[in-house]
Amino acid sequence: MDQPDTPFVRAFYHKLSGAVQYVVSDxxxxxxxxxxxxxxxxxTSHHFCTGSADSILDYxxxxxxxxxxxxxxxxxxxHVSASSYLSQVTKAPTGIGKDVLKMRSLWxxxxxxxxxxxxxxxxxxxxxxxxxxxxxRFTLTAVAAPGHSSSSVxxxxxDAAFIHDTLxxxxxxxxxxxxxxxxxxxxxxxxxxxxxxxxxxxxxxxxDYRPNGRKARWETSIRAQAETNVDLVxxxxxxxxxxxxxxxxxxxxxxxxLATLQINLYGGLPPLSDTGHSTTVQYNDSFH
Numbered sequence: 218m219d220q221p222d223t224p225f226v227r228a229f230y231h232k233l234s235g236a237v238q239y240v241v242s243d244x245x246x247x248x249x250x251x252x253x254x255x256x257x258x259x260x261t262s263h264h265f266c267t268g269s270a271d272s273i274l275d276y277x278x279x280x281x282x283x284x285x286x287x288x289x290x291x292x293x294x295x296h297v298s299a300s301s302y303l304s305q306v307t308k309a310p311t312g313i314g315k316d317v318l319k320m321r322s323l324w325x326x327x328x329x330x331x332x333x334x335x336x337x338x339x340x341x342x343x344x345x346x347x348x349x350x351x352x353x354r355f356t357l358t359a360v361a362a363p364g365h366s367s368s369s370v371x372x373x374x375x376d377a378a379f380i381h382d383t384l385x386x387x388x389x390x391x392x393x394x395x396x397x398x399x400x401x402x403x404x405x406x407x408x409x410x411x412x413x414x415x416x417x418x419x420x421x422x423x424x425d426y427r428p429n430g431r432k433a434r435w436e437t438s439i440r441a442q443a444e445t446n447v448d449l450v451x452x453x454x455x456x457x458x459x460x461x462x463x464x465x466x467x468x469x470x471x472x473x474x475l476a477t478l479q480i481n482l483y484g485g486l487p488p489l490s491d492t493g494h495s496t497t498v499q500y501n502d503s504f505h
Contacts (some may be wrong), residue, residue, distance in 0.1 A: 221245070221354050222375045226421060227276060230433045231255045231269055234296040235426045237435040240273060241374050242282055243353025249277070250286040250352045251309075252372060252379050253423060256299035258473060270299035274306060284309040285352055286342075290362075290381035290423065291369040292317055292481040294396060295471040301339075301484060310341035311484060312350070314359065314370035317343070320398050321482040323367075327397055339484025344370060362411075364404025365392045371411070378414060381423035383407050386434050387441050389426060390448035395465035396474075401458040412443050 221243070229238040234255065242249035254273060257266035277284060284307040287300045291314065300311045318337055337343045342350070344359035351357070355374050362371040365382035372379040382392040383404065394404045411420070420437045427433050442449065448460060471477075 224352070224355050224375045224377055226377055226419070226436075228421070228435050229269065229272055229276075230425070230435065231296065232433075233257070235424045235433075236293070236296050237421070237423060237425060237433075238269065238273060238299075239379060239421060240276060240282070241352060241355075241357075241377060241379070242280075243355055246353035247280070247282050248285050248353035249282045250288055250357060250372075250374075251284060251300075251303060252288050253290055253293070253381065254287065254299035254303055256297040256302055258297045258476065263476075265297070267299070267302060270302055273299075273303065277307070286350060286357070287311045288372060289313045289481070290371065290379065291366045292320055292478060294474045294477060294481075296473065297477050298481045298484075304341075312342035312344055313340050313484075314361070314368050315343035315345050316361075316363075316368035317482065320366060320368040323397055324478055324482060346370070360410075362407045363400065364394050364407045365399055366394075366396070367398040367400070367403070369407075373414075376415075376417055377419045377421060378411065379421045379423075380411055383411060383423075384420065384437070384442055384446065385422050386425055386437055387445040388428055388431075388447060390446060390464075391461065392424070393465050393468055394461060395468065396470075401461040401465075402454065404461065405454050405457050408449070412439055414439060416440060 225242050225244050227240045236255050238254045239252040240249050251273060255269045257269055287303050287309050289298050289300055304311050346361035348359045349356050352374060358373045360371045360373060362369045362383055369381060384391055394401050416439050418439055422435050425433045425435055
């Protein structure tokens with residue numbers, strides 16, 4: 218049987234963080250993968266809410282989809298990953314790029330984000346560049362995509378590419394790379410590799426901040442990015458790096474950065490205390 222080329226993609230926009238969560242599925246087998254799910258977190262009360270993740274679960278149930286994988290593209294700095302929660306509910310394994318371990322070491326050295334086992338046991342699979350897994354009849358390929366962070370990976374599934382925090386929609390430009398592990402030169406080369414994908418590839422971005430208040434968008438194309446992206450048109454490596462550095466100097470730190478990294482760098486679980494005990498995460502359907 219020939220390899221299918223068009224998976225079905227359903228996006229879930231998280232208005233609070235501007236993040237986009239995805240379910241990519243094989244219509245023939247009804248098997249799917251969840252990519253970059255969000256667990257709501259209230260910074261003032263330190264309470265978690267499963268509302269966004271439960272919307273994904275409702276979609277899976279309504280469409281009789283079976284979850285094969287729950288994947289993150291990187292350790293997010295602006296929202297908490299719902300991978301652990303969804304794995305508990307669906308019993309599906311979790312995965313992330315293997316360089317998250319290096320990222321965790323870097324952040325822990327700088328900010329002491331937690332004490333925990335460093336072997337990656339919090340995830341079921343650590344993906345290296347070129348590793349593949351199955352989503353129904355489709356082959357999902359992990360592709361190293363450093364720049365926004367040194368541990369970022371993109372996921373290619375048929376004609377769909379989940380490119381997370383690299384390119385944004387063309388009117389928003391590209392993603393920041395000023396946080397520890399980020400690198401504008403690496404981001405430029407990652408973007409060039411994305412633009413070399415087949416022209417018909419559907420690109421699904423990781424965030425949309427709705428410039429000028431427009432409606433949220435998350436799907437774009439190779440041509441649209443190459444011809445109209447405001448950070449790329451007319452630029453080479455040096456001018457892109459200069460632009461990215463100017464932009465990043467004006468950006469505030471993500472509000473939830475240290476709180477989210479304490480969880481995201483450990484597979485969606487809270488870090489161990491110095492005594493070796495883990496804080497219990499309590500989930501609520503909504504904030505009160």
